[in-house]
Amino acid sequence: MLKRQEDIIAAYDLKIKEVTSDISQTKKLIDQLSFVRIGLFLAEILLFVLMVSSADDGLRTLIQIGLILPVIAFAFVVRKQSKLDREVDYKKQLLWTHQNEWKVLNGTANGYDHGTAFESELHPYTSDLDIFGNASLFALINRCSTKSGNHILAKNLAEKSTRDKMLLRQEAVKEMIEKIEETYSFRASLHGYDPEKIEQIKMQLKHQLGAQLEFVAGKFLRFYVKLVPYLSVALILAGLFISGIFWQILVMFCIIHGGWNVLLGTRINKVFYSFGGSSNLLNGYASAILWTENQSWKSEYTLSLLDSEIPASKEIKSLSKIIQNFDARLNIIVGAILNVLLLWDLKCCVNLDTWYKSSSKDVVSALDHLGDFEELISLATIAYNQPDWVFPVITDQFALTTTQVGHPLIKEQLRVNNDFNLAVKPTVDIVTGSNMAGKSTFLRTLGINMVLAYAGAPVCAKSMQLSVFSINTYMRIKDSLNESTSTFKAELNRLKMILDNVVKDKDTFVLIDEMLRGTNSRDKYLGSKVFVEELINEKTPALFATHDLQLADLIADHPETVRNFHFDIQITNGEMKFDYLLKQGPCKTFNAAILLKEIGLTLD
Structure with a gap:
């Protein structure tokens, strides 16, 4: 049964209330965990005071063991809180998508891009027919957060196509309408990020990263980077239990590692600053790609967009993990310790090179096709919001x-x-x-x-x-x-x-x-x-x-x-x-x- 627009508006209003309530409940839980963190910190101080003041060696040993428990619990709480923070960020974007649909249906301007960059008085029809710009067809339809999505939508509104392609696209849009309730999570995963950043990453993967990582191609360097964590741990244990000379050897190794990082610093920085700080963005894009992979698509047009040989969402998650590890260098003290003991930056570059050679092609293709899915969702959303409109x-x-x-x-x-x-x-x-x-x-x-x-x-x-x-x-x-x-x-x-x-x-x-x-x-x-x-x-x-x-x-x-x-x-x-x-x-x-x-x- 065809929905009336009044019912659709009411459904958006209900979703807005539900997501708002979810955000409120999650924030309360985050606040509660903050108090738990304070409690664990105080417990650690109390145990330390008890250990120092205790005259009983047995009790002191027991307290020393007990000191580990608040630390472990604290780490667990911090991790849980970080996960909830990301959940709140996602739900805020989900709330925005529902609010935007409600506003559009109630006469407010669409919050997505209006396509002013595509305006041209020289085009055969787009200027005269109000296809791009404020109060335009593009402004009414667009639900694309990515640059590629905006360009694909603009292209399909401005360029002549063939009848066969039009019929395939109609079929794809009709199938997307059936999944419209699920598309909001896809849109929320992409919204709120800088679209230029993902374009920079795509450009890096396509044309630059391979050449930038050539400095870690040597077999000795890759072998040594794998070996150095075991070597550092061995020297530390030897220094603790065998002889103090091993501490001197460890210091010498740290100096050598530090110098090595300084010598390669320019090359490492060039790689890092193309990706640094983008792990959350990549996780969001991975979630969106995972959504496209998990759907049971039937339309020929949509199936043609899934051309990756491997699950690209998994590979983007792997890239995100590497970038997240790479971001440790942003903390000067932590970064310095990790680099002198573990050659951390070089390790991240080696991991990135390994990932690049096996996965970059499929990931770039999947990232490009996100725009195709956004564009289909844009057309499906207008079809869903306007139930009286018909497919020609x-x-x-x-x-x-x-x-x-x-x-x-x-x-x-x-x-x-x-x-x-x-x-x-x-x-x-x-x-x-x-x-x-x-x-x-x-x-x-x-x-x-x-x-x-x-x-x-x-x-x-x-x-x-x-x-x-x-x-x-x-x-x-x-x-x-x-x-x-x-x-x-x-x-x-x-x-x-x-x-x-x-x-x-x-x-x-x-x-x-x-x-x-x-x-x-x-x-x-x-x-x-x-x-x-x-x-x-x-x-x-x-x-x-x-x-x-x-x-x-x-x-x-x-x-x-x-x-x-x-x-x-x-x-x-x-x-x-x-x-x-x-x-x-x-x-x-x-x-x-x-x-x-x-x-x-x-x-x-």
């Missing part, structure tokens, strides 16, 4: 038929839906009407829903069937002071782009809103007429919104290839009312005279 039928026959199509960026209570269909053969459809009657919005409504359809997403309509078109638009034409371009020149540049694309791609679909605004009315009409006739000659389907009623008369010369539609107004007692409904034929009622009269100008 992508046909290989020339078609565009839709019922009750509405603009996805207009709130449902304000949205007016329309029916529309292309003729059996390509036509140029002239849409006339008054100012503010809905012509431009209707053109954008068709265009933006076509973009959704081609991305594999549902559309804001009751039904839609369409073939694969290359969308070209002509709507918001601007001059450019920086490029010394007038509005008219900018319009000509746009027209040339469209004409070139029409010639190159016979499956082009054109949306034009008021052509040649930068010239006089006579040239505007003649230029528009010539352009329409060129589209007719090229058999290119188009919607042409205009105030110029003369263009509607082209149907007389081209009865088979020109159709007329309009948006009108109703005037009651001098007041205008718009119904924003598309109607057949040219417009008969205009509102310019009424609008001019409101500012004190009267037309005879």
